[in-house]
Amino acid sequence: MPLESVNDFVVRFANVNGSGSASANELFARSVLRMGVPVSPRNIFPSNIQGLPTWYEVRITEDGHLGARGGIDMMVAMNPQTWDKDVASIEPGGYLFYDSTKPMPASKFRDDITVIGVPLTAIANREYTDPRQRQLFKNIIYLGALSALLDMDVKAIEQLITEQFKSKEKLIQSNFHALHLGRDYVTLNLEHPIGLRVRKSDKVxxxxxxxxxxxxALGAVYGGxxxxxxxxxxxSSSLADAFTSHCRRLRVDPETKQxxxxxxxxxxxxxxxxxxIGAAWxxxxxxxxTSGPGISLMTEFLGLAYFAEIPAVVFNVQRAGPSTGMPTRTQQCDLISCAYASHGDTKHPMLFPEDPTEAFEFGAQSFDLADRLQTPVFVMLDLDIGMxxxxxxxxxxxDSKQYDRGKVMTAADLDAGKDFGRYLDVDGDGIPFRTYPGTHPTKGSFFTRGTSRDRYARYTEEGPPYVDNMQRLLRKFETAKDLVPKPLRANSDKATRFGVIYFGSTAPAMDEAAGLLKAQGHHLDMLRVRAFPFHHSVDDFISDHDFVFVVEQNRDAQLRSLIVNECAIDPARLVPVLHFDGTPITARFIASAVSNRLDALKVTPLRKERA
Amino acid sequence: MTYLAKPKFHHPALPKNALGFTHRDYEGSVSTLCAGCGHDSITAAVIEACYELSLPPHRIAKLSGIGCSSKTPTYFLGNSHGFNTVHGRMPSVLTGANLANRDLIYLGVSGDGDSASIGFGQFAHAIRRGVNMVYIVENNGVYGLTKGQFSATADRGSKSKRGLTNNDSSIDLVAVAMQLGATFVARSFSGDKGQLVPLIKAAIEHEGAAFLDVLSPCVAFNNHAGSTKSFDYVREHNDAVNRLDFISPRDAIKVDYEPGTTQIVEQHDGSRLALHKLAPDYDVHSRIAAMNYLMERQAAGEVVTGLLYVEPDPEDLHKHLNTVKAPLNTLEAKELSPGSAALEKINASLR
Incomplete structure (x- = not known):
């Protein structure tokens, strides 16, 4: 039976890198959005520039499940290199859309799927003579064909094309033309719409x-x-690129152009x-x-910034390690390398945004935290959220927000006779005052160093001042617990002995998995951790439950290790759920891992022997 | 131990500079280096140069890496902020500091191990970016703190104190700086204060990447026969191309120099460099000629010193980045945050 579904299916585009498909595919996703139906697209691409396979997957989800789902209902197979795998990956009853210009042997297809051929190359070659145009418009032609097959609102696509090319009327018309070439072919020659359809909604x-x-990057602009x-x-490169383009638009002095x-x-x-570190000092x-390999290189400096107490913000867009690992695949695998980066006793705050909204918020907030705490702060994104x-x-x-520049002593403070000790804990929160270079002609200068020193920044190798300083740094880390974003707790509507802790890009898959599990009768209280060091409510959450699943995207259960390490929790109560093959974690994976475990726990216990 | 503040009292008749500071106001704490170390002479020259230029001490930031040379910023300019960074990485920290506040004077102090070995890359890139700084390498050809290993500036064939011969080619930081586009390049000798002080002054006033290689013999590990970085060797082979008088913008030229022997170089800030030529045909504005001369004299076993190259109208990193005149560290939320109205527009463009 062909699959039937409205506003709930997955389309994957299999393309050749560098063929110009990306913009057509994104146009497809945006068109669905314009019809009021949420989508969640993902790039799946190997570490190459041109000529090799690349995929773009769009999950159409009226219910708003933005995690990866797993499984493919319709494959738009535009890459002969990956044909066999692509065809094999379609769900039974799914659909295969392909370029039928060249006949394919029957053995190349499956009989449990619906095959839809459109002679894309033939149409493009008939219509265009320039090879580049043939290639680019072929992408728009398949978009037109899909719009008819999936019963999409062609006006939504046309509107987007108009917005994209603004006033370039010629480009708008030629794109419209290609779009309708594909659409008309389906309307005239093929059964349509198919079982998968997009219907207008209002869920966006x-x-x-x-x-x-x-x-x-925009958060960094707003955060100052x-x-x-x-x-x-x-x-991570696109983060710095985006910062550059945001700044060119938003941070150029209108008068001086500087x-x-x-x-x-x-x-x-x-x-x-x-x-x-030099700039922040x-x-x-x-x-x-940066990403994992960059963190490895930075560790000596991170220790200096920790010990000399210099603010720094590091965006780590994580990818699969170790070593070069899988540069274009996602993981949450740098928690431990960032939390304890550098030699000696070090600890660094980390923030875990779940999506771009929080990436913006935490991106801006990280600068306040770094200044307030005078220490490096990591914003831990990953490829799944980042790219x-x-x-x-x-x-x-x-707009009324002022930046929190932390404890900075000014020339006026110094003239007023305030006691300046660069490493002096005047407020009991472990955070000392600093001065910026150039503040005062005769007061407030000090020597910043990675070697040990006393409270007044004077070099010393004596044990007591060293210990005093290291313990103050621990007090500062305690202070950080109440400053970083707090965990968000969502209790199940039924009382339960089981909880789940998760963070970052796992959030949408976890939310969806909770629904799946609930339908199976498994109830879970949920805690989304948003920062390290952990707020005391993480301890509370764990003590409120017999077992807590810790769901994360790495092999070694790094968040769980941090919890065990920092919260003095019995590891037996923290059950790891680990996904680390480089693809984004799915609700199906989490639900299955959790329910297997819970089903096992439900096994009737052995009757206790009577005493 | 090792931190010893110098007593502040001084003779009431000690001369004062234009800001009313005495020489003592530019000193730091007591040096912990070996008695007779060349580095201490460089420290004295830095103090002298800053005093004579009447620089407000707190408007200087002194940065260094790790090593004997990198310890020296503790011994001068006690009222300046200092930063002893990590080994070989002073150039990047200085670059960042310079980006944050273009109004301070940046003095980067490094050694031959710090800049030619572990930090060779950072040295090169800071120079090629044209960071406005004075980059001083206190060059002794040897690792002092770890007791006498060769550094990358040790000449091939030179002998260590333990009798080992260096088989590796040496890195000539002056030649590299020249090739990478430094706009002020000089070499001097810690034993020649008369040459060194004006060079430091000129480098400070130079508004671009100024590089100074100062041969600074290590009395503990590299001052023996067979070393090419010893006091005796450098004195015997010193081939100075010129002598420099630094003339600050405030001073009138007091002496009429004999034509043909002296060249006046106007710097961007109005200061003037009076160069008394010792090598008659040496052109201080020709990078290519300078590099040729260096190679020739080096092949003859000579150590070329003096102001070797200067670009009178240099550009710096801030110019290349087109940054605002106000130091970036003075900008606040109203200047840096584009505000909620702009954000609403961005939101609208993402729907």
């Missing part, structure tokens, strides 16, 4: 559709970052973090964007 609301890297030093690395920002592409990640808000468009709540900004 005022939400925006944006990539996490772009959102985080004026210095960015970075080194290109997938999947820049209220400085962006340097450094020679490596060591130099990137070095520049960030000197009182500017500065950040770098995919995600439907999310609109960005918000309060």
């Amino acid at each position: 609301g005022d939400r925006i559709f944006v990539e996490g890297n772009s959102a985080a 970052a004026s210095v960015c030093a970075w080194y290109p690395i997938t999947p 820049n209220k920002f400085a962006i340097v592409q450094a020679e490596d990640e060591l130099a990137s973090i070095g520049m960030v 000197n009182g500017a808000r500065a950040f770098t964007a 995919n468009h995600r439907l999310c709540k609109p960005f918000k900004w309060d």
Whole structure:
């Protein structure tokens, strides 16, 4: 039986890298959105530039499940290299859309799916003579064909094309023409619409559709970052690129045409973090964007910033490690390497945004936290959030907000006779005052160093001042627990002995999985951790439950390790649920892992022997 | 131990500079280096240069890496902020600091291990970016703190104190700086204060990447026969191309120099460099000629010193980045945050 579904199915486009398919595919996703139906698209791409396979998957989901679903209901197979695997991956009863210009042997198909051939190359070749045009418009032709097959509102697509090309009427008309070439072919020659359909709805609301890297970069603009030093690395490069384009639009002085920002592409990640630390030491808000291998290179400097107490913001867009790992695949695998980055006793705050909205919020907030705590702060994105468009709540900004520059002593403070000790804990929160270089002719200067020193920044190798300083740093870390974003708890409507802890990009899959589990009679209280160090409510949540699942996207249960390490919890009560094959975690995976475990727990216990 | 503040009292008749500061106001804490170390002479020259230029001490930021040379910023400019960073990475920290506040003077102090070995890359990139700074390498060809290993500036064939011969080619930081586009390049000798002080002053006033390689013999590990970085060797082979008088914008030129022997270089800030030529045909504005001369004299076993190259109208990183005149660290939310109305527009464009 062919699959039948309205507003709830998955289409995957199999393309050749560099063929110009990306914009047509994104146009498809946006068109569905314009029809009021939520979508969640994902790029699946190998680490190459041109000529190799790339996929784009669109989950159409009226219920708003934005995690990856798993399984493919319709394959748009445009890449002969991956044909066999692509055809094999279609769900039974699904649909295969392909370019039927060249006849394919029957053995290349399956008989449990519906095969839809449209002679795309033939249509394009008939219509266009320029090879580049043939290629580009072929993408629009298949979009037109799909619009008829899936019963989509062609006006929505036309509207988007009009917006995209603004006043370039010629381009608008030629795209319309290609769109209708595909649409007309289906209308005249094929049975349509098929069992999968998009129907207008009103489930999108005022939400925006944006990539996490772009959102985080915008957060840095709003958060007041004026210095960015970075080194290109997938999947974080688009964050620095986005910061550059946001700044060009939003941070150029209208009168002088001069820049209220400085962006340097450094020679490596060591130099990137070095520049960030130098700029922040000197009182500017500065950040770098990187991924796991970059963090490894930065660790010596991160220890310096921790020990010398210099603010820094590091956006880590995580990818699958170790080593070069899978540069274009997603994971949450740098928690431990960031939490304890560098030699000696070190600990660093981390923020875990779930989507672009939080990437923006936390991106801006991280600069306040870094200044307040005078320490490096990590914003932990991953490829799944960073490099995919995600439907999310609109960005918000309060114009009355002033930046929290933390404890900075001014020339006036110094003249008023305030006692300045760079590493003196005057307020009991472990956070000392600092001065910016150049503050006062005779007061407040000090020497910043990675070697040990006393409360007045004087070099010393004596044990007691060293211990005093290290313990103050721990007090500061305690202070951080109440400053970083708090965990969000959602209790099940039925009392339960089981809980689940999750974070970051796992959130939409986890939300959906909770629904699936509930339908099976498994109730879970949920806690979404949003930062490290952990707020005391993480301890409370765990003590409220017999067992707590910890769902994460790495092999070694890194969040669970951090909880065990920092919260003094019996590890036996924390059950790991781990997904780490480089694809985004799915609700199906979580629900199955959790229900298997819960079903096992439900096995009637052995009757206790009577005493 | 190792932190010893110098007593502040001084003779009441000690001369004062234009800001009313004495020489003592530019000092730091007591040096912990070996007695006779060349680095201490460089420290003295830095103090002298800043005093003579009447620089407000707190408007200077001094940054260094790790090593004997990188310890020296503790010994000068006690009223300046200092930053002893990590080994070989001073250039990136200085670059970041410079981006944050273009109004301070940045003094980067490094050594041959710090800049030619572990930090060779950062040295090169800071120079090629044209960061407005004075980058001083206190060059002794040896690792002092770890007791006498060769560094990357040790000449091939030179001997260590333990009798080992260095087989590796040496890195000539002056040649590299020249090739990478430094707009002020000089070499001097810690034992020649008369040459060194004006060079430091000129470098500070230079508004671009100024590089100073200062041969600074290590009395503990590299001052023996067979070393090419010893006091005796450098004195015997010192081939100075010029002597420099630094003339600040406030001073009138007091002396009439004999024509043909002296070249006046106007710097961007109005200061003037009076160069008394010692090598008659040496052109201080020709990068190519300078590099040729360096190679020739080096092949002859000579150590070329003096102001080797200067670009009178240099550009710096801030110019390339077109940054605003106000230091970036003074900008606040009203200048940096585009505001909620702009954000609403962005939201609308993402639907």
